[in-house]
Amino acid sequence: MDPVFVLSDDGRRIKFKEIVHFYNVIIGDALFKPEGKHFEKISCSIVDYKDPEEAVSAANAIRAFHPQLPLLIITDMHSGLHDQHMLRIKGVGRIRLLHWNANYPDKLITDIQSLLHPEYPAKSTHIAFVLSVYNEEQRFAYVESFCRKLQDYICTHVIEGSLYLIDDGSGDRTLELIQTLEKETTLSINRINRDVSPLLNAKELGRNTRKAGTYLEGMKEVEADYFVFVDADDSFFIEDIARMINIVRLGYYDMITGTKDTSAENRPWIRVGLSFCKRLISKPFLPDGVVDSQTGLKVLSAVAVRRLFPHLKENLGLAVDLEMMFIAKRLKLRVLQLPVACIDREGSHIHVWKDSIRFLRSIADIWRLDRRIR
The missing domain is CATH 3.90.550.10 (Spore Coat Polysaccharide Biosynthesis Protein SpsA; Chain A)
Structure with missing residues (x-):
């Protein structure tokens, strides 16, 4: 399974490796610079920052190297991240926005699957x-x-x-x-x-x-x-x-x-x-x-x-x-x-x-x- 790359400030304390256990999860940090063939194997990237401006910067840092890489941007009900922030993310790859709720951790898996395989329905309307x-x-x-x-x-x-x-x-x-x-x-x-x-x-x-x-x-x-x-x-x-x-x-x-x-x-x-x-x-x-x-x-x-x-x-x-x-x-x-x-x-x-x-x-x-x- 191709790896999933995560950039996070750990403000939401999401245990990515435990939840997305059947993917090879690679945790980066704010200073990470994607380079080399290693990053080219990444199937998608997760961006998890509580500050919307930092989330946009991290997403664009990834897209500067890989414009087509699918991105899963994590936010929550208290965050100020909105449509105008999403419009500033560069590149042509797919983007999904996940509103994190600790009571529903499996939604992270569902959204990754939907991002990687949009041709398959992920779930029914609830x-x-x-x-x-x-x-x-x-x-x-x-x-x-x-x-x-x-x-x-x-x-x-x-x-x-x-x-x-x-x-x-x-x-x-x-x-x-x-x-x-x-x-x-x-x-x-x-x-x-x-x-x-x-x-x-x-x-x-x-x-x-x-x-x-x-x-x-x-x-x-x-x-x-x-x-x-x-x-x-x-x-x-x-x-x-x-x-x-x-x-x-x-x-x-x-x-x-x-x-x-x-x-x-x-x-x-x-x-x-x-x-x-x-x-x-x-x-x-x-x-x-x-x-x-x-x-x-x-x-x-x-x-x-x-x-x-x-x-x-x-x-x-x-x-x-x-x-x-x-x-x-x-x-x-x-x-x-x-x-x-x-x-x-x-x-x-x-x-x-x-x-x-x-x-x-x-x-x-x-x-x-x-x-x-x-």
């Missing part, structure tokens, strides 16, 4: 369903019912999909209940890719962030091609979720977001009025064609998740939905909004007046902190 749960003990029947529906949908129509229940610092038995649900979930489904996560995963955040932290946790810890962020109380319908997934997979949009303002059932008139006022105030923050940021159903591509994540802030709580829309607008992501059916369940944790005041304060914070994003 869809992650991320559900925020908080103090749902009294309403857990709704959560369990929705999870069963999503599992049936995954097993029948998605196959390569996983469900993530993230507990947002509950003070009751919610964590225990979702962990029990995880243990009871069958894993014997007809998956092609055996390395994907179990069908249902229970995760503990350990603090209450009013949903924002669960979004960030899902984006950071889960490896998927598409992400579905949806309320866990069985208020949305599988048909709408499936429609949004089908549209985003066509590739014309980076994000599909729902709006329930014209379709929600059993909604108190006071919430209808406040939603109307919020829409008027938040309109300048929303992408073209989007009128509602707060409906708890969104589908994003992995590219959109990686571009949004570095800018999102946990302390915004429920206003993280609006911040996502504003950042998407600043980054010129392609966003589509669709009406979805919704049932407002009893026992909601939304405090109408308090949360409305917090929302107004958050609008000022979003403008102050995010308006310079490009």
Whole structure:
């Protein structure tokens, strides 16, 4: 097997020789100068620097000697490496960008194989369903019912999909209940890719962030091609979720977001009025064609998740939905909004007046902190 050459600052502590064990891995350093016939035998090179500028310099040092050598550039959710950095890498060889996640080390092997053999499919599309749960003990029947529906949908129509229940610092038995649900979930489904996560995963955040932290946790810890962020109380319908997934997979949009303002059932008139006022105030923050940021159903591509994540802030709580829309607008992501059916369940944790005041304060914070994003 031809060797794989690695240039790394070791900032991510990736054990390349252990993970890529069936390749001859050669570890270089920042002062390495590729020369001689030895380097000509290299099949591809991995560039792993936490500083994006150093990554570009290392990649160009390699390409100066071997313009056609395939490169695997490693970054992560916290790195500032973006499209403009990739455009500065010289040469004509293939380039892949791997967002490193220590929970999925085998993705390194998959990406090397895909880089060396692009004619062979590496894996099937994986869809992650991320559900925020908080103090749902009294309403857990709704959560369990929705999870069963999503599992049936995954097993029948998605196959390569996983469900993530993230507990947002509950003070009751919610964590225990979702962990029990995880243990009871069958894993014997007809998956092609055996390395994907179990069908249902229970995760503990350990603090209450009013949903924002669960979004960030899902984006950071889960490896998927598409992400579905949806309320866990069985208020949305599988048909709408499936429609949004089908549209985003066509590739014309980076994000599909729902709006329930014209379709929600059993909604108190006071919430209808406040939603109307919020829409008027938040309109300048929303992408073209989007009128509602707060409906708890969104589908994003992995590219959109990686571009949004570095800018999102946990302390915004429920206003993280609006911040996502504003950042998407600043980054010129392609966003589509669709009406979805919704049932407002009893026992909601939304405090109408308090949360409305917090929302107004958050609008000022979003403008102050995010308006310079490009």
